[in-house]
Amino acid sequence: MAKGLPKRSEDYSSWYNELVKRADLAEHSAVRGCMVIKPYGYAIWEKMQAAIDKMFKDTGHSNAYFPLFIPKSYLSKEASHVEGFAKECAVVTHYRLKQDPDGPGVIVDPEAKLEEELIVRPTSETVIWNTYKNWIQSYRDLPILVNQWANVVRWEMRTRLFLRTAEFLWQEGHTAHATKDEAITETLQMLEVYARFSEDFMGVPVIKGVKSESERFAGAVDTYCIEALMQDGKALQAGTSHFLGQNFAKAFDVQFANKEGSMDYVWGTSWGVSTRLVGALIMAHSDDQGLVLPPKLAPFEVVIVPIFRSEEELEQISEKVKEYKQALELRGITVKFDDRDTYKPGWKFAEYELKGVPLRIAIGPRDLEQGTVELARRDTMTKEVVQADTLAEYIPRLLEDIQKSIFEKALAFRAENTRTTDTYDEFKEILDNNGGFVLAHWDGTATTEARIKEETKATIRCIPLNAEKETGTCIYSGNPSDKRVIFARSY
């Protein structure tokens, strides 16, 4: 039977790629480095968007939209920002095509060269700050709390479905504030929003922290992040929130008259999460059977599979199913009834397991007689027969339980794969044998960080916000350190 996925434990990479394709989430496009997100995969992203967007609205943010193209000169206004992004940008140089005089097809019209090249946005700080300059005169215009849902392009050399593609979908929030404190508060608030989303909706536990200087966003004063651990022991940065200081305000000359009547530069933040979260979701929970989706993000939470021999039997079942389905939908549960006669029940079972549907109800003649249904949980792969009239009551609780236990399983996995060490030898041994997060002392220098990265491929994922003060010595240099940081190999 050639239907199974590659084993997760044997070849994580193939397992992931196969799963993404077989669960109908996405595929590589013919266009270099780009991805086609298929309807089922996109439905998950839409669920994420809806939940995240609501959290933004609840914290006072509004959506807006800024241009896809950035004039080259904008990008060069903030020195470190350019340096960070210049290498990976797509550039528009012409605005017209014409018939090829030497044959069929079209060529770029050399007459139609742009005066100034346009960069396809890799991120929008520059266009947005250029716009904010016109929006802000006085402290009364502040704060500006804006988010945009958009696509961005980064010409990555190597791509992986959802985790790294040349074009990806994301949201980027860009806020402007009158004071430093307010901007920092905003930065941390949004980090908290991301952490809550990840844990409460995705069921993925994360560590909140701040990036070391070398991992910092180009143009930021501080980059905060949430770091998640995948099942292969590698870390994944799931979201970032940047305190920009006055860097972009200075680069774009965004000043305002403060209460005291003097001019001051605006303080900024930016923060984002992307379709990479779908990748995180897949890698955090799925198994050899396929995807495991937390109910809150599943395109549908329950699938009903009828088991029938004849048209009449299907009709009888369908009648009951309509009843059950309605009762569940009244409770806000999304239900899909798959009454196709072109696929057999066993095939459907396997298919919905591959797609990670949290709960499956099977109902056949036997159940009709006894007023029962068979309930199967995707996360634990357990089955039980329950009285149909208890469903409306029982399923909402069960879904909550699934949501919770998926998170707890991931949390337990992280706990098992988080280790503490004080020696470099053990550090290397842990990375090679177990992977996962390694808590170790670091002397705070970029040199040490770079050496460790070079020798072990592990990077400092973050300096945890809740790190306890603890004196120790750097595992690499032996120099003093006052707290442990998190190392891991990462995506």
Next chain:
RNA sequence: CGGGGUGUAGCGCAGUCCGGUUAGCGUACCUGGUUUGGGACCAGGGGGUCGCAGGUUCGAAUCCUGCCACCCCGACCA
């Protein structure tokens, strides 16, 4: 851009070393029948510029030359 690999039916592959009828297998697809509580079975059927271009040869998926594409590992990164 460096190192390795692969291009043959929608997908996965064999065949290439050592050239030889009509290019094959699994799966998917279509038709008919029997089936249906864990990816059904039987029978029949359709589907191929063998990555592209050129060359060698009576004859090329197979040998030679050039090109292209994709994948994996590295550098870059949400």
